[in-house]
Amino acid sequence: MSKRIEIKDLNIYYGKFHAVKDVNMVIEPRSVTAFIGSSGCGKSTVLRSLNRMHEVIPGAYCEGSVLLDGVDLYDQAVDPVRVRRHVGMVFQRPNPFPTMSIKENVLAGVRLNKARLTRAEGDEIVEKSLKGANLWNEVKDRLDRPGSGLSGGQQQRLCIARAIAVAPDVLLMDEPCSALDPISTLAIEDLIKELKETYTVVIVTHNMQQAARVSDQTAFFNLKEHGKPGELIEIGSTEKIFHNPDQKATEDYITGRFG
Amino acid sequence: MTTDTREPRVDEPSSAPTSLLRDRRRFGDSLFKGVATGSGTLILIILAAVATFLVGLSIPALTAPGDELPYGPFWSWVFPYAAGTVWAAALAMLFAVPVAIGVALFITHFAPRRLAQGLGYIIDLLAAVPSVVFGLWGINVLAPMVQPIYGWLNSTVGSWPVFSLIFGGQVSGTGRTILTVALVLAVMCLPIITAVTREVFLQTPRLHEEASLALGATRWEMIRQAVLPFGTPGLVSACMLGLGRALGETMAVAMVLSPGAGFHFQLLTSSNPNSIAANIALQFPEAFGLGRNQLIASGLVLFVITLIVNMAARAIVARRAEFSGAN
Numbered sequence: 001m002s003k004r005i006e007i008k009d010l011n012i013y014y015g016k017f018h019a020v021k022d023v024n025m026v027i028e029p030r031s032v033t034a035f036i037g038s039s040g041c042g043k044s045t046v047l048r049s050l051n052r053m054h055e056v057i058p059g060a061y062c063e064g065s066v067l068l069d070g071v072d073l074y075d076q077a078v079d080p081v082r083v084r085r086h087v088g089m090v091f092q093r094p095n096p097f098p099t100m101s102i103k104e105n106v107l108a109g110v111r112l113n114k115a116r117l118t119r120a121e122g123d124e125i126v127e128k129s130l131k132g133a134n135l136w137n138e139v140k141d142r143l144d145r146p147g148s149g150l151s152g153g154q155q156q157r158l159c160i161a162r163a164i165a166v167a168p169d170v171l172l173m174d175e176p177c178s179a180l181d182p183i184s185t186l187a188i189e190d191l192i193k194e195l196k197e198t199y200t201v202v203i204v205t206h207n208m209q210q211a212a213r214v215s216d217q218t219a220f221f222n223l224k225e226h227g228k229p230g231e232l233i234e235i236g237s238t239e240k241i242f243h244n245p246d247q248k249a250t251e252d253y254i255t256g257r258f259g
Numbered sequence: 260m261t262t263d264t265r266e267p268r269v270d271e272p273s274s275a276p277t278s279l280l281r282d283r284r285r286f287g288d289s290l291f292k293g294v295a296t297g298s299g300t301l302i303l304i305i306l307a308a309v310a311t312f313l314v315g316l317s318i319p320a321l322t323a324p325g326d327e328l329p330y331g332p333f334w335s336w337v338f339p340y341a342a343g344t345v346w347a348a349a350l351a352m353l354f355a356v357p358v359a360i361g362v363a364l365f366i367t368h369f370a371p372r373r374l375a376q377g378l379g380y381i382i383d384l385l386a387a388v389p390s391v392v393f394g395l396w397g398i399n400v401l402a403p404m405v406q407p408i409y410g411w412l413n414s415t416v417g418s419w420p421v422f423s424l425i426f427g428g429q430v431s432g433t434g435r436t437i438l439t440v441a442l443v444l445a446v447m448c449l450p451i452i453t454a455v456t457r458e459v460f461l462q463t464p465r466l467h468e469e470a471s472l473a474l475g476a477t478r479w480e481m482i483r484q485a486v487l488p489f490g491t492p493g494l495v496s497a498c499m500l501g502l503g504r505a506l507g508e509t510m511a512v513a514m515v516l517s518p519g520a521g522f523h524f525q526l527l528t529s530s531n532p533n534s535i536a537a538n539i540a541l542q543f544p545e546a547f548g549l550g551r552n553q554l555i556a557s558g559l560v561l562f563v564i565t566l567i568v569n570m571a572a573r574a575i576v577a578r579r580a581e582f583s584g585a586n
Contacts, residue, residue, distance in 0.1 A: 051473065053469065053472065053473055056469065056472055058372075081475055081476070081477050082475065083475075084472065084473055084474065084475040085474070085475030088473065088474070089473035091466060091469065091470065091473075093466060095464070095466040095467055095469070095470040096470075097467060097470065097471075097484065097485065097488070098467070098489065098582065099488035099489060099491075099579075099582045100488075100582070101582070108471070108474055108484060109474035109475065112474060112475055112476050112480055112484075113475070146582050148582075159470070162470075162474070163473075163474070166474065166475070
């Protein structure tokens with residue numbers, strides 16, 4: 001289930017714009033890796049390159065390789081649609097499908113993979129996924145109600161349930177708590193700690209405390225100067241990055257002395 | 260605003276500093292409110308005026324005994340026209356809606372940006388072509404072109420059991436049948452449906468499209484999962500606009516169709532059910548007295564048909580309102 005990610009010499013471009021330069025890193029299975037850095041430094045772009053979602057933007061492409069348990073996601077023969085079925089994603093703002101019920105939202109991804117789904121199979125997946133997202137007890141009596149009627153935090157957990165319903169190998173989270181209140185954020189953070197038992201989790205966050213609380217490994221991205229591509233400055237155990245970073249830029253960013 | 264109890268009384272001067280006192284009136288706000296309310300009311304007044312006109316002039320025909328009416332008893336006279344109108348418009352929608360959705364999806368989700376813009380302009384241009392031109396095109400180009408196809412359809416499937424109800428009968432030699440009319444109407448409704456549908460599809464939140472793609476949806480699966488459900492209410496509105504044009508279209512139908520008496524479903528014969536609007540246009544110049552009232556009463560029937568279809572469509576959309584994404 002959980003797989004190891006290895007990024008080698010990754011360069012990402014949007015048309016002529018060089019967005020991210022020479023990223024190398026290894027992400028171990030059953031761990032949480034946090035990407036931190038100021039806005040526009042390319043951390044979301046790198047995250048999206050892990051399930052080829054950056055390609056949704058016309059003109060986007062990349063060089064280098066991203067290996068998922070040794071298989072290159074950018075191999076000519078690899079279908080980006082298949083990649084996304086193995087590498088799930090949760091977005092900055094909760095985005096359940098407004099036209100679907102809670103239940104149908106959870107099953108949205110499953111239905112893409114499997115044309116025929118018996119009612120019993122569907123119910124089982126819905127219960128398992130919602131329990132996995134710590135949402136089951138709150139919604140079990142209203143599975144046929146619209147997903148958009150839930151609170152922001154519940155909607156985000158519904159999106160997590162939808163992502164894990166297809167049993168992905170990796171779960172990517174792009175600032176999953178930035179639109180949520182502190183209590184909902186806490187619920188998601190607790191959930192992330194549970195999710196890493198089963199999945200490889202990569203999370204982008206602007207909240208340094210959050211990175212320190214949930215992640216095992218932290219990667220700091222930065223721009224050398226405005227207009228230049230973003231780079232991976234330093235990656236290491238969260239403990240080390242937050243207490244004893246090798247790079248001055250990392251320390252400045254962590255301590256808030258960033259100019 | 261005399262009902263506002265918080266308004267300070269005149270005899271009791273307020274102790275608040277002048278910078279906090281209410282302005283007597285904000286001119287821009289009142290002007291805008293007036294214009295908005297006025298426009299809203301105006302549309303109701305216009306609709307009411309049309310309805311009053313139609314009902315007022317219809318009553319003599321609706322109340323007169325059948326044998327006094329120049330075209331015969333009202334309901335049995337108006338039925339073939341009403342049925343013909345609905346039948347032709349329904350066929351037109353059957354042809355136009357799938358194509359319109361296809362074009363709108365192509366423009367919004369498949370075409371390269373430059374091509375999409377150009378196509379958009381061309382579609383809008385099509386909406387500006389007057390119906391007389393469509394009528395001429397129907398008679399001179401489309402009818403002769405499709406006639407051989409009609410002949411072939413008639414001779415192959417025209418004698419099959421159920422098919423004969425639609426493709427049977429004596430095939431028209433000119434091609435000026437109700438099917439040709441439906442095709443012309445479809446071309447006429449196409450731009451308006453496409454233009455509105457395109458706008459609706461463009462409104463699909465990027466977040467929902469990405470949610471679908473991130474689950475491993477192909478482009479078409481994403482459209483089915485995110486774009487189409489989100490756009491359904493708008494799509495229904497677009498179809499209603501198109502249907503309104505198809506139901507009410509006069510000139511193109513009057514020019515293209517070779518009308519006959521009575522109503523039947525057969526599409527390829529030279530004796531076709533006429534539409535209400537085209538019939539009014541054909542008969543009105545020579546009508547007088549009760550005949551005019553009778554024609555206007557058929558106009559009222561068209562008005563009611565349009566109203567019912569619109570309300571039905573709204574009701575269908577409203578049933579799914581909680582799932583519309585508007586909340």
